[in-house]
Amino acid sequence: MFFRKKKLFVLLISLIILVGIIGFSLRERTNLTVAEDFVHDTVGWFQAIVNKPITFTTNITSNIKEIKNVYKENQILKTRLEELRKLEYENQELSKEIEELELALDKTESDFLMNFTTIHASVMARSKDQWFKQITINKGQQDGVEANMAVITGEGMIGKVQTASPFTSTVLLLNGFNRSNRISVNVFQDDQKRDISGFIVDYDEERDLLLLEMNENDPDLESGQVVFSSGLGGVFPKGLEIGKVKEVGVDRYELTSIAYVEPSAKLDEVQHVMVIDRMMTTEEENAEEEEDT
Template sequence: MPIFQKKRLFILLIGIIILVAMIGFSLRDRDNLSTPEQFIKDTVGWAQNIIHTPVNYVTTIFTNIDDIKNTYNENQLLREKLAQYKSLVYEVQEIKEDNDELRETLNKTKSIQDYNPIQATVMSRSPEQWIEQVTINKGIQDGVKENMAVITAEGMVGKIQTVSQFTSTVKLLSGFDQFNRISATISQEESNDIFGLIEEYDDESNNLLFKIIEESNKDIEKGELVVSSGMGGVFPAGLPIGTVKEVKPDQYGLTRTALIEPAADMYEINNVIVVNRALAEDETSKDTEEDNE
C-alpha cells in the first residue's frame, strides 16, 4: 500500500474518532451550551418562529371560519327548531279551540234533538260578502233546505239562503234586511215574554233591530235574552239570537225598538248546525198517527 493512501486512511480514522467524540460530548447533559451550539439553536428557533407565526395566523383564521360556519349552521338549525316549535304551539292551540268548539256544538246538538240538527262546516267566505254570507259543506243530499235556521254553540247565525246538491249558502244575521225577518221574543220570568220581529241588522251599531209588537208596561232590561218564537213557521222556538243592549222609542212614542247584540260571533264561524225543523215535525206526525192507530 502506498504511503499516500495510508495517510489518507489515517486522517479519515482520526476524523471519525473526533466526530464520534463530539457527538458524545454534545449528547451529555450540560447546563451550559457552547457558543456555536447557542448560535445554531437561536438560529433554528428564530427560523421556526418566523415560519410558525404566519402559519399559526392562517390556521387561526381557518379555525375561526370553521367555528363561524358551525355557529351559523347551529343557529339555522335552532331557528328551524324554534319555527317548528312555534308552529306546533299554534297547531295545538287551533286544535284545542276546534275541539272546544266541537264539544260545545255537540252539547248544543243534544239539546235540540227534536229539531234534527245537521252538522256542517264552513268551507269558504267571500271577501266581498264577508259579513253577509258563508258557504257550508252540506246540501240537498244531506236534507238541507232553504230558510232553515243555522246556529252555533253560542246562538243563531243566520238561515239557509240557497242550496245545491252538496253545499249551501248561509245568509248571516249581519246581512239581514227588511226582507229577512225573524219572529222572536224577549224571554222574561213568569211567562211574560215580549213578542216582536228581528227586522234587520244595523251596520252602525253592529246590532240587530228588534221591533216590539206587543206593547205593554213591561220593563225591558239590558242583558235579557232574545230567542226565536217559532211563530213564523220557519224557525223553531227557543233558539238564542242575542241579548238586549238598549231600547229606543220611535219619534211618536207609539212603538219601541230594541238593539240586540248577537249571541254568536259573525266573524268567527267554523262549525255550524242546520236545524231541520220540517223533518222533526214529519217524524212527530208519524209518531202521533201510529199512536192513534
C-alpha cells in the same frame, strides 16, 4: 495500503471530534457559544416568521368552520321553531274544533233539538266581501238542506240557508241580516211571565252588535236578558238562542225601545254548524196551534 491507512486515520479522527462535540453540547452549561447563540436565534426567528402565517391561516379556517356550523345550527333551530309554531297553531285550531264539536253534540242531544231533524255540516269557504256576510257549507239538497232553514252552532244561531245546491249551501250570517231578513224574537225575563217581543232588523258595524227593535216602548227591557227566536214568520223554530242584550235605548221618536244584542255564537270563528229542519214543529208549537184553532 498507505491511502487506506490514511482514510482510516481521518475517519477515526472525525469520529473522535464528533463524539467530543456531542459530549460538549450535552453537558450542562449556563452560557452558549457565539455560534450556538447565532444558530439558536436564527432558528427561533425563522420559526416565528413561519408560524405567524400558519397560525393566522389556521385561525381563519377554524373561524370559517365555526361560522358554517353556527349557520347550520341556526337554520336547524329556525326550522324546528317554525315546526313548533305550526304545531302550536294546529293544536289551538284542533282544540277549538274539538270544543265546537262538543258543544254541537251537547246541543244535538238536548231535549229541544230532539224534536227537530239536524243536519251537521262543515264550513268550506267564507265570503270576503264585507257586504255579504256569508259562508259556504258542505251539505246541500242531497242531504235535505233547503233555503231558509235555520243554521246554528253549539253556542247559538248564526243565520239561515240562503241558497241550496245539490251538494253545497250558502248561509247568510246574522251580521248580514237587514230589514228584508228580519227575525221575530222574544226576550227572556226571569221575573216576568209575559213575553217581550220585537225584531232583529239590522247589524251595527261600529258596535259589532245586532240591532233589536221592540214592538213598543217597554221599560222591562234590560241589559243581560237572553234573546230567542219567537217562531213567528214561519222561518225559524221557536226557542233558538240568538244572543244577549248589551245596550238598551229608545228610537229617535222615543216611541219604541231598541237594544243592541251580542250574538251568542262567534260568527267569525264558525267551523261546524247544524242546519235545522223547520218543517218539524215542537209539541209546544203544536199545542199553540191547536189553541189558536
